[in-house]
Amino acid sequence: MAVTRRTVDDGSAFEHPLYKTLLNTPGLSVSVAPLDDLLTWGLTNSLWVFPMATSCCGIELMAAAAGRVDLDRMGTIVRGTPRQADVMVVAGTITVKMAPRVKLLWDQMPEPKWCIAMGSCAISGDFYRELYSVVPGVDTFLPVDVYVPGCPPNPEALMHGLLRLQEKVQLQRQGQKVVRDPNPALLAITKPSVPRLCDADRTAEMDAAQEESAATSTASEPRAPLHFDTPAAQAVDPDLQRLFAENGVKDFPREGPALVPAAQHLALARKLKAQGFRQLVSIVASHWPAGRGRKGADAEEPEHFEVAYLVRSVGSGTRVATWAVRLAPGESIASLVPVYAGADWQEREQYDLVGVPFADHPDLRRLMMAENYSGHPLRRDFAADTAAAPWR
Numbered sequence: 001m002a003v004t005r006r007t008v009d010d011g012s013a014f015e016h017p018l019y020k021t022l023l024n025t026p027g028l029s030v031s032v033a034p035l036d037d038l039l040t041w042g043l044t045n046s047l048w049v050f051p052m053a054t055s056c057c058g059i060e061l062m063a064a065a066a067g068r069v070d071l072d073r074m075g076t077i078v079r080g081t082p083r084q085a086d087v088m089v090v091a092g093t094i095t096v097k098m099a100p101r102v103k104l105l106w107d108q109m110p111e112p113k114w115c116i117a118m119g120s121c122a123i124s125g126d127f128y129r130e131l132y133s134v135v136p137g138v139d140t141f142l143p144v145d146v147y148v149p150g151c152p153p154n155p156e157a158l159m160h161g162l163l164r165l166q167e168k169v170q171l172q173r174q175g176q177k178v179v180r181d182p183n184p185a186l187l188a189i190t191k192p193s194v195p196r197l198c199d200a201d202r203t204a205e206m207d208a209a210q211e212e213s214a215a216t217s218t219a220s221e222p223r224a225p226l227h228f229d230t231p232a233a234q235a236v237d238p239d240l241q242r243l244f245a246e247n248g249v250k251d252f253p254r255e256g257p258a259l260v261p262a263a264q265h266l267a268l269a270r271k272l273k274a275q276g277f278r279q280l281v282s283i284v285a286s287h288w289p290a291g292r293g294r295k296g297a298d299a300e301e302p303e304h305f306e307v308a309y310l311v312r313s314v315g316s317g318t319r320v321a322t323w324a325v326r327l328a329p330g331e332s333i334a335s336l337v338p339v340y341a342g343a344d345w346q347e348r349e350q351y352d353l354v355g356v357p358f359a360d361h362p363d364l365r366r367l368m369m370a371e372n373y374s375g376h377p378l379r380r381d382f383a384a385d386t387a388a389a390p391w392r
């Protein structure tokens with residue numbers, strides 16, 4: 001009897017690893033069709049899952065594997081390694097930094113393999129899709145076979161998705177590939193509401209409007225005048241006032257922390273620590289484009305950065321002290337790591353997100369974003385979807 005082997009019609013054919021062995025086994029080649037059915041049955045009923053669970057949807061994935069839904073009864077078990085898995089279930093938001101790692105794990109899964117995007121975050125990025133850090137759908141870098149919609153989809157929905165995947169695998173094994181006509185209405189729904197940087201309908205006006213919005217959203221909205229308790233407290237604390245004055249502070253404005261000259265900043269931190277301010281609470285950098293600043297719009301204001309520090313004393317009667325350093329673009333500021341060990345990752349974060357260089361930092365490299373990420377997403381002139389563009 002002639003041996004015919006069923007393949008997939010789109011060039012992505014796969015065959016079970018046992019296929020050749022069984023075909024070469026004397027006597028078995030006479031029953032190719034039942035053998036095919038047997039292998040297909042085995043394949044579809046042993047879809048082992050690699051759980052790429054990153055957030056809330058991961059809980060539903062865990063529930064699906066637990067007693068009530070019990071994925072085991074359809075031969076689907078969850079494995080903690082990609083090497084013995086057939087299906088990657090991406091359950092949760094995937095960030096730009098995670099995406100290369102997810103792809104690496106996908107590449108480590110043996111063929112044949114499939115991917116299920118579980119939940120709106122994995123499908124499209126959901127409400128995070130316009131964020132600088134989020135991949136707008138894993139199908140931008142992985143071939144997704146089944147989409148399980150919902151936020152989150154419940155365990156039964158995941159099981160339904162696996163049943164649909166079983167159908168798809170069976171059809172592939174039978175050489176039938178279902179290609180559905182694209183639904184124009186669906187295409188419109190799945191398109192990002194803000195066109196990506198590389199989309200044809202993205203205009204220069206859109207870039208400009210986005211930059212303007214980012215630059216003004218915190219500076220021009222009408223609101224009550226800012227009131228910082230801490231600088232005011234510093235103003236009435238004679239010890240702190242003296243200390244700050246010795247380090248170049250001329251006044252204690254109410255619209256923000258006192259400005260300390262960059263050259264004095266490290267010395268001030270040392271003195272504060274010596275006086276009991278032993279905890280570094282936060283380091284926050286902000287970027288102001290030309291014409292903007294802490295007081296709002298000002299045509300004279302050049303582009304600049306401000307790095308604000310907050311330290312506190314520990315124990316009863318705790319006190320806080322805060323100051324800021326103003327920097328020109330490209331100007332660096334002394335690292336506080338020699339004074340506060342906790343400044344290490346906080347400075348890395350501000351370097352990563354805002355682009356402020358900290359001189360003499362022992363390990364100044366990105367913290368939140370991927371190593372090859374381009375730009376600094378919390379600068380006010382950063383187009384929010386720049387980072388997502390390469391994934392489209």
Ligand code: SF4
Nearest residue numbers: 056057119121151152
């Ligand atoms: S789709 Fe909803 S439930 Fe799932 S990860 Fe996103 S936010 Fe969480």
